[in-house]
Amino acid sequence: MFRTHSVLFFVSLAACQTIIAADSDDKKLQASIAESAKKYETLYAARDAHGLAGLFTVEAELIDSTGTIFHGRESIEAEYKSTFANEPEGKISIELVSIRPVAVGLVVEDGVVTFTPSEKKAGPVERTRYTATHVKQADGTWLLASVRELEQDRATPHERLQAMAWLIGEWHEEVDGTSIATKWNWSKDHNFLVSEFTVVESREKKWHGSNRLGWDAERKQFRSWIFDSSGGFGEGFWNEDDGGGWSVNLSAIDADGVRSSSKIQYTSDGANAIRVTQQDRVRAGISLPGSSHRIVRQPPTPAGASTK
Structure with a gap:
């Protein structure tokens, strides 16, 4: 919940160099704040909760967007x-909106922190607006007295x-004598993932x-739409599984008007392969047995080689 907050504090401290420049020209104080910022980087990289808490005043507060204090x-x-x-671990970037001295020894900072997970499958990029209040201490240093997630x-x-994005690339699978070749890539506007399959x-x-795979903002989950050359079509709703894989609940209608549905699970099977498991298969109201097979990522085509 406060992974984004924990990163914004580093920027808050770094921004204090500007604050001190307005408050004092003492280069030693500026160096002290710069040292504090470097210390924060080290503590956060080490995931040192105790050291990070020491950057706050004794009676400081954190308030999340739900009002939890x-x-x-x-x-x-x-x-x-x-x-x-x-x-999950990740990296952050900060857009500093304003730094406002509001009283002697008291500064308010507004900004936006962006958190990007180290692993793409760990979740989406998150942006959070915040307000932080800094209080100058008797020894000339600055500590955080309040941080509020807006x-x-x-x-x-x-x-x-x-x-x-792990889908991007060319894939090949063999299932009961049927060969399937699929190529995933970004749409031109980069707001969808699209594939062509044969x-x-x-x-x-x-x-x-x-x-075509996209984000359903109403249901707050990934949704896909499938169309085949015979006139059939289908749609699916995706969920991330506890083990880190993904599953899609798929329903379809073929060109003859026959309805089918299934749950398809995708789990990693090595660096360049995926295990696909089909469950709860139903066609025309008749239950069908499940199945499992392997999809293999194809290596890139060598430069200059024919793709025919």
């Missing part, structure tokens, strides 16, 4: 520990789809189709 260093330290234990800015569809059955019957 973490009051005092001990509570703040506990929240850091929870963050490091439960949230709201999360909406992530763009492209940013959310980073969690599904299916060859028994080396004779050949058909093709397309798949």
